[in-house]
Amino acid sequence: MKVVVGSTNPAKVEAVKIAFLDKWKDAVILSAETESGVNGQPFSDEETIEGAINRANGAVLHESADIGIGLEGGVIETKQGLCMCNWGAMSVNGSHPFIAGGARILLPEEIAVRLRGGEELGAVMDEYAQKKDVRKKEGAIGIFTAGLVTRDEMFAHVMKLLIGQYLYTIG
Template identity: 60%
Template sequence: MSPFNVEKEITVMKIIIGSKNPAKINAVKKSFSGQVAEFISVDIPSGVNEQPFSDEETIKGAINRAVGALTQGNGDIGIGLEGGVQETSHGLLLCNWGALASNEMEPIIAGGARFLLPEEVAARLRAGEELGPVMDDYAKRQNVRKHEGAVGIFTNGRINRVEMFTHLMNLLVGQFTYQRER
C-alpha cells in the first residue's frame, strides 16, 4: 500500500447556533473558520425578556440559548449570543454576551463591546420598547439587528454587528480550546 493513499479520518464538529439571525450565524462561522465543522442554526428562545436589561439577564439569555442549542441540535457545541443593555451612572450602555456549551464542561461565557446609547434611544428602551424596532425607526432602515446593528449605526460603520459578535466568539472559542488542551 502506498503511503500516499492513506486516508485520514476527519472529525467534523457539529456546531449548533441558537439563533437564525444572519449576523450571529456569520460571526460563529468566522470564529470557527479554521475548523472542519457543520453549522446548524436553530431558533432557541432566550428565556429572558425580549429586551434584556442587565448583564445578568443578558448572560442568562446567552447561556439558555447555548444549552438549548446543544440539547435540541444534538451537536458537539451549542452557541448562544445575546444583546442587551446595562444601566450605569453614565447612562444606558449597549452590551452583548455569549455562551458556548459542550458536553465536556460547564458553559463558557464572555462579554463584548459596550458603548453609551443616545438618550433618545435609551428613553424608549426604559419605556419598555425593544432595541431592534427602536433602531429601525431611529435609523430609518429595516432589520438593523440582522445587518449592521446598533453598533454599526452608532460607530458610523466602523464596527458592525458581525464584527462585534465575532470578537465575542473568538473569546469563547479561545477559552474553549484552552480548557480542552489543559
C-alpha cells in the same frame, strides 16, 4: 465538528462562522431558533448572560450538536447612561458553559428613553435609522460607530473569546 447557533439571526450566525471556520475549516455551522428565557430586551449583564446561556444550552440539544452557541444583546444602566452590552455562551456536552462579553457603547438618550419605556432596541433602531432589520444586519453598533464595527464583527470577537477558553481547557 457540528456547531449549532441558538438563533437564526444572520448577524449572529455569520459571527459564529467567522470565528469557527477560521480555526476549523471543516466545522458544520447550523442554526436553530432557541428560547432565551429572558425578556425580549434584556436590561442587565446578568439577564443578558442568562439569555446567552439558555440559548447555548438549547442549541447543544439540536441536531446532535457537539457545541451549542448562544449570543445575546442587551443593555445596562450606568452612571453615564444606558449602554449596549453583548454576551455569548458556549455549551459543550458535559461541561459548564463558557461565557464571554464584548463591546459596550453609550446609547443616545433619545434611544435610552424608549428602551426604559419598554421598547426593544431592534425595533427602535429600525425607526431611528429609517432602515429595516437593523438587528439582522449592521446592528445598533454599526449605526453608532458609522460602520466601523458591525454586529457580526462584535459577536465574532465574543466568539473568539469563547473559542479561546474552550481551546485552553482541552489543552
